Amino acid sequence: MTETASAPTAPLRARAEIDLAALRANVRTLRALAPGAQLMAVVKSEAYGHGAVRCARAAVEAGAGWLGTATPEEALALRRAGLPGRIMCWLWTPGGPWREAVEADIDVSVSGMWALAEVTAAARAAGVPARVQLKADTGLGRNGCQPGEDWAELVAEALRAEADGVLRITGLWSHFACADEPGHPSIAAQLALFREMVGYAERQGVRPEVRHIANSPATLTLPDSHFDLVRTGIALYGISPSPELGTSADFGLRPVMTLSANLALVKHVPGGHGVSYGHHYVTSGRTTLGLVPLGYADGIPRHASGNGPVLVGGKWRTVAGRIAMDQFVVDLGGDEPPVGAEAVLFGPGDRGEPTAEDWAQAAGTIAYEIVTRIGTRVPRVYVNEQQDGVIR
Structure with missing residues (x-):
């Protein structure tokens, strides 16, 4: 992505002006909406087109305790740019850069046994415990481990690896399907199932640093979903996740x-x-x-x-x-x-x-x-x- 540090001296054919003061103000507004939770600034896809490194720095300055990306390559780029603190990535495919992520102290998401096997192998090779977050599919039907026997197996194997000192289970998480549709019956169903799956993992001995399911719309409208961490993506950039929920101005957000x-x-x-x-x-x-x-x-x-x-x-x-x-x-x-x-x-x-x-x-x-x-x-x-x- 082409980045210009400040206003150029020569006229440009076109420009996307990114107001970092607006972004910092949005972070503060969102933190105030979830005062009992940490805030993850999601900067995947070049911060939704705004520029990942610049926006990540501004978000951290404004109090974001976590940064989130989809791919490991995005997370590693943030580390190379000198971004400190907690960074999480969640979209993995077999053969991905697990060892590099482990060595860079990045939280990695695991949804199935194949991924757990790859990250534990990478951690053993690196000689460093991996930071692993287990993702539960509570109804979105994309990534995430199914409830029931699949979840029980994943939790058990992760705990065994943790007992061996290979990894640390740092988080339990999921993602809403319809949080941008007020009153949709899936919202309550997913929240209940998330509590159930988290409760099961904790009864088995998991002690996560963070539990999280809230995306931007849930952060704005579902305080019961905030848990320990909220993941804010589109709202961070001052855009309402759904006109049905309200405009940006209604939520005190400013487009960036x-x-x-x-x-x-x-x-x-x-x-x-x-x-x-x-x-x-x-x-x-x-x-x-x-x-x-x-x-x-x-x-x-x-x-x-x-x-x-x-x-x-x-x-x-x-x-x-x-x-x-x-x-x-x-x-x-x-x-x-x-x-x-x-x-x-x-x-x-x-x-x-x-x-x-x-x-x-x-x-x-x-x-x-x-x-x-x-x-x-x-x-x-x-x-x-x-x-x-x-x-x-």
Whole structure:
């Protein structure tokens, strides 16, 4: 991912401005919502497109006690960048870098016997006890160990390895399927099963440092699910996990990313003029068109063709015609902003600009995908890196 430490001196074609002060404020807000639990800042997938290392540092500065990633490679990159403290990763495949993770003091998630065998072998080779968290499938149906005999076997084998000094069982955890759907019956069922599976493990002798199931929506709305640790992902970046739960502002969160570009062309066209591939948009009369130099290669969803909102010259415009690989067009309705004028695709909404949620609705997806998919051709420009008078 292209990263820019501060505002560049030369104009950029496009930029994703990352407000680290907003991120730190979001961490503090989320910690206040779960005062009895530690907070894990989930920075997988380059911190949902915001830049993992910079965002991880800001989150730790604001009080996040844990960092979370999906892949071990993401976790190891954080260690190489000098991030201290507890880091956890959970998406493993056979033959993964278990030994490197053990040696880097990273908590690894285990959902089945194959993974337990690989991590214990790696720990023996490294001569260092592994930090292992056992994941329970309480109803999401993805990763995680099934309840019943499978869970009993995994717990027993992990305890044997712990008794041998090969590993330490540091956590018991799970993940909600529908916490972003208020009142969904699976929420209570999963919470009850999690308590049951944790209780079983603890009766067998497991003494975890942390028990956790709460993701962003559960952190915001289900205090009974907070246990010892909450894992906040999308909320960390100031985006509501579900419009049904409330807006970002409703939860006191501020969007961290603002995506903008500079108009590459402004031109007059007559009525009846086709715009972009397939001529799905034809001008109704004489007008002006503005060319925005961003496209689906940059992560702008093609499904938002004809619907995606953009702020140009203080007015909302809509994508005219198809979004192409590198560019799309907006109908300026006769207005004539200068070439190079700013086109804001989304941001916090302070200046009347669209938000990531607006783009999600235009594309028929979720705001998670909108920010995460912004590609490597778009530089991340970090602002408000100062905290307590020090540039981080």
